[in-house]
Amino acid sequence: MKRPLILLGFASLLSGCSAQWGWYVVNPASPTGMTNLQFLLSGLYYTVLLSLTAISISVVTGLLVALPGLSDNRYLRSFNRVYVELVRAVPILVLILWVYYGLPQLTSLTISVFWAGVIALALSDSAFQAEIFRAGIQSINKGQYEAAHSVSLSYPDTMRFVILPQAIRRILPALGNQLVYMLKMSSLVSVIGMQELTRKANELVVTEYRPLEVYTVLVLEYLALILIVSAAVRWLERRMQTDERN
Amino acid sequence: MISTSAQPVIRMEGVSKFFGSFQALKDVSLNVNSGDRVVVCGPSGSGKSTLIRCINRLEKHESGSIIVDGVTLSDSRESLNAIRAKVGMVFQQFNLFPHLTVLENLTLGPVRARNTGKTEAAELAMRYLERVRIPEQAEKYPRQLSGGQQQRVAIARSLCMEPQIMLFDEPTSALDPEMINEVLEVMAELAASGMTMICVTHEMGFARRVADKMVFMDHGEIVEMSPPEKFFSTPESQRCQDFLQKILHH
Ligand SMILES: Nc1ncnc2c1ncn2[C@@H]1O[C@H](COP(=O)(O)OP(=O)(O)OP(=O)(O)O)[C@@H](O)[C@H]1O
Numbered sequence: 001m002k003r004p005l006i007l008l009g010f011a012s013l014l015s016g017c018s019a020q021w022g023w024y025v026v027n028p029a030s031p032t033g034m035t036n037l038q039f040l041l042s043g044l045y046y047t048v049l050l051s052l053t054a055i056s057i058s059v060v061t062g063l064l065v066a067l068p069g070l071s072d073n074r075y076l077r078s079f080n081r082v083y084v085e086l087v088r089a090v091p092i093l094v095l096i097l098w099v100y101y102g103l104p105q106l107t108s109l110t111i112s113v114f115w116a117g118v119i120a121l122a123l124s125d126s127a128f129q130a131e132i133f134r135a136g137i138q139s140i141n142k143g144q145y146e147a148a149h150s151v152s153l154s155y156p157d158t159m160r161f162v163i164l165p166q167a168i169r170r171i172l173p174a175l176g177n178q179l180v181y182m183l184k185m186s187s188l189v190s191v192i193g194m195q196e197l198t199r200k201a202n203e204l205v206v207t208e209y210r211p212l213e214v215y216t217v218l219v220l221e222y223l224a225l226i227l228i229v230s231a232a233v234r235w236l237e238r239r240m241q242t243d244e245r246n
Numbered sequence: 247m248i249s250t251s252a253q254p255v256i257r258m259e260g261v262s263k264f265f266g267s268f269q270a271l272k273d274v275s276l277n278v279n280s281g282d283r284v285v286v287c288g289p290s291g292s293g294k295s296t297l298i299r300c301i302n303r304l305e306k307h308e309s310g311s312i313i314v315d316g317v318t319l320s321d322s323r324e325s326l327n328a329i330r331a332k333v334g335m336v337f338q339q340f341n342l343f344p345h346l347t348v349l350e351n352l353t354l355g356p357v358r359a360r361n362t363g364k365t366e367a368a369e370l371a372m373r374y375l376e377r378v379r380i381p382e383q384a385e386k387y388p389r390q391l392s393g394g395q396q397q398r399v400a401i402a403r404s405l406c407m408e409p410q411i412m413l414f415d416e417p418t419s420a421l422d423p424e425m426i427n428e429v430l431e432v433m434a435e436l437a438a439s440g441m442t443m444i445c446v447t448h449e450m451g452f453a454r455r456v457a458d459k460m461v462f463m464d465h466g467e468i469v470e471m472s473p474p475e476k477f478f479s480t481p482e483s484q485r486c487q488d489f490l491q492k493i494l495h496h
Pocket residue numbers: 265268270288289290291292293294295296297
């Protein structure tokens with residue numbers, strides 16, 4: 001329980017500055033404050049689950065969209081361009097609303113809030129992933145393809161064992177950025193009622209009328225989450241770099 | 247040493263290759279018999295790399311025909327696979343897979359493309375690493391090796407596919423002078439074992455010692471083709487004489 005303690009320190013520091021603060025709403029020392037804090041933190045589960053599910057799907061989709069973009073075939077390349085330009089042009093919030101309210105009308109399928117959020121976030125992110133993968137794959141020296149060719153590797157094997165492992169090491173920082181971006185964008189799914197961090201904060205604000213304190217806690221929640229993710233990505237980069245560079 | 251058979255193992259006839267409107271190979275014909283050691287030389291941009299890259303289809307020729315051990319090179323998948331299985335290639339820049347260990351570099355082809363078992367592939371790899379005299383480097387990554395060692399790994403990687411023909415594209419040009427000999431030594435041993443080889447190189451000492459056919463190219467054409475004794479003592483064309491003059495006197 002280190003976090004509430006830090007928050008408490010932070011709170012007492014700020015409470016002296018202005019009469020506007022009312023930290024009691026999230027004061028872990030008081031029973032209601034503690035309940036409120038737990039309520040806010042309980043959104044963490046869906047924020048993380050939503051973001052990780054969406055980014056897993058968008059990485060795979062992005063790769064599948066990137067590959068035709070590298071083809072010699074003009075039509076495959078235009079498929080890549082059209083997909084990227086189209087998807088990139090739609091604001092994420094609009095995509096979320098469209099998938100949640102629009103798509104069921106089109107397909108007569110009801111879609112859960114969670115999956116609507118995942119689909120919208122993944123779709124939107126996949127266009128960026130496609131560009132990242134394309135650049136990463138293009139940065140690999142042509143000699144690697146030629147060497148793979150000369151030891152008889154098929155195209156899928158060349159990609160899987162030679163090109164992608166090197167490309168992924170190079171794009172790891174960009175993938176890390178996308179995950180951070182995804183964690184932040186997942187807050188938009190609160191508008192369709194996903195019980196993630198932002199939604200929880202909104203609900204608490206409505207009952208407690210303390211937006212300043214509640215949203216400050218929300219900011220700190222995202223900050224902590226993203227610092228942890230950044231550290232994890234940097235650790236992964238270092239680990240992978242130990243066996244790179246020619 | 248294997249005696250040369252009557253049927254050439256590589257048969258190029260009237261091969262032309264264009265890059266856009268630029269003609270890199272002009273109506274080139276070349277026969278290579280099994281066990282032949284051909285050394286190709288010529289000024290920069292003369293089409294040496296293009297010539298040998300057409301043989302394993304890293305480049306597609308536009309006209310003429312290339313037949314390698316009975317297989318006519320074409321766009322068909324079967325011919326492509328057959329050619330790649332028969333022909334190994336060593337590059338100027340080594341082109342090792344930097345994210346894989348030496349051993350993994352050697353076993354990837356056999357395991358994925360020839361369905362060799364992992365242990366069997368590793369044994370094969372160790373055999374060839376011993377042949378290029380660096381078995382102790384098996385677990386290292388390419389960047390941890392010297393240039394000469396890297397190129398020997400690249401040769402071993404090619405040999406692991408057990409090709410019938412080996413192509414070398416300036417294998418020592420990217421090396422520091424003190425490392426050139428260790429690579430040439432390995433290549434000379436390979437030649438002595440009867441491997442059919444085409445080497446693009448300007449190492450004329452090596453050529454004299456190993457080649458049984460010299461090819462001189464200029465402007466996309468084979469200008470001169472003769473046994474090394476004749477090639478070095480009495481080259482016929484002026485262009486070849488000039489080239490040899492330049493390269494031997496420095
Ligand atoms: N991919 C390509 N696109 C366009 N032109 C090319 C390409 N590859 C080679 N060329 C041109 O074809 C000609 C022959 O090139 P090639 O690489 O075969 O020469 P080379 O004899 O191997 O020269 P070097 O000794 O410099 O390696 C050169 O003029 C080169 O500029």
